[in-house]
Amino acid sequence: MLKIENVVAGYGHITALKSINLEVPQGSIVSLIGANGAGKSTTMRSIMGLVKPTEGRITFEGKDITSMKTHDIVKAGISLVPEGRQILQDMSVYENLEMGAYIRKDAEINDDIKKVFKRFPILDERSYQLGGTLSGGQQQMLAIGRALMARPKLLLLDEPSMGLAPLVVNEIFEVIKEISAEGTTVLLVEQNVRQALKIADYAYVLETGKIVLSGPAEEIRHDPRVMEAYLGGRVE
Template identity: 80%
Template sequence: MLTVEGVVAGYGNITAIKNISFEVPEGAIVSLIGANGAGKSTTMRTIMGLLHPSAGSIQFDGVDIRHKKTHDIVKQGISLVPEGRQILQDMSVYENLEMGAYTRKDKEIEQDIKAVFQRFPILDERSYQLGGTLSGGQQQMLAIGRALMARPKLLLLDEPSMGLAPLVVTDIFKTIKEINAAGTTILLVEQNARQALKISDYAYVLETGKIVLHGTAQEIANNPRVMDAYLGGKSE
């Protein structure tokens, strides 16, 4: 579904990702794991058209999206749940979800809002509460729900567990698995490598802007280098 090949991107004179290549097959959960500053979020921003690569290609469903604008990429079928959630703090839960459907012109938006509320009942209870007054976990649910409102074929999740309590993290990863089981392909960026690898089919390890390892999630979880660097020295 998504093929990233030889992509170079960064900020000004700083090159954050260096000649990276990876694939996300349709129906899979693929993880990009790595430490802070490895280039994970830059990769997500580049796929979404928020940054433009200086080299390489990004193909989605056989179409090169390198030079497309972000709203056109959303229309084509990719949504991003950004790092730090970035919900609209001064708008209600309901309004945040409506904004997630801003590229759509069909008459099923209300139906999809109800589907988000079924997935996250707490958001239904707080539908007219301002987004900024929600807990961190509730804001993450809202960020995921907002992204789903665009009806993506491919959902990009950037550090969905960041800053959340362990029980909430467990719920979020369970939700990611359910969204995938319902037919949405997922590219997951995570510092919580253990949790990411538990739910992923395939994984890539990013270090200082370069992919240094890749394989099935089980292969990566059992790799001694990954165990030492990201899994506390042992696998589960």
């Protein structure tokens, strides 16, 4: 579904991605893991057209999207839940969800808002509460719900567990599995490597802008290098 080929990208004189290659098959959960500064968020931003690669190309369903504008990439079927959630703080929960559907002109937007509320009942209870007054976990639920309002074929999740309590983290990962089971392909960037590799089908390890390891998630999870660097030397 998504293919990144020899992509080089960065910011000014800083090269964050150094000719990376990555594929996301349709119907899968693919996890991209690595330390802070490895280039994970730059990868997501490059896919969304927020950072323009200087070399290489990105294709989605066989179409080159490397130079496309972000709103056209969303229309093509890709949505991003950004790092830090970045919800609209001064708008209500309901208005945030409406904004997630800004590219749509169909008559089913309200039905999809109801689906988000069914998935996240706490958002239904707080539908007219300002986004900025929600807890971190509730804001993450809202950010995921907002992204789903665009009806993406591919959902990009950038550090969805960041700053959340363990119980909320478990809930978010259960939701990611549900979204995948319902037919949405997922590319997951996550520092909680243990959780990410448990739910992923395939994984890539990114270090200082280079893919250094890739394979089925279960194999990556038991790789001695990954165990030592990210899992404290053991797998649960």
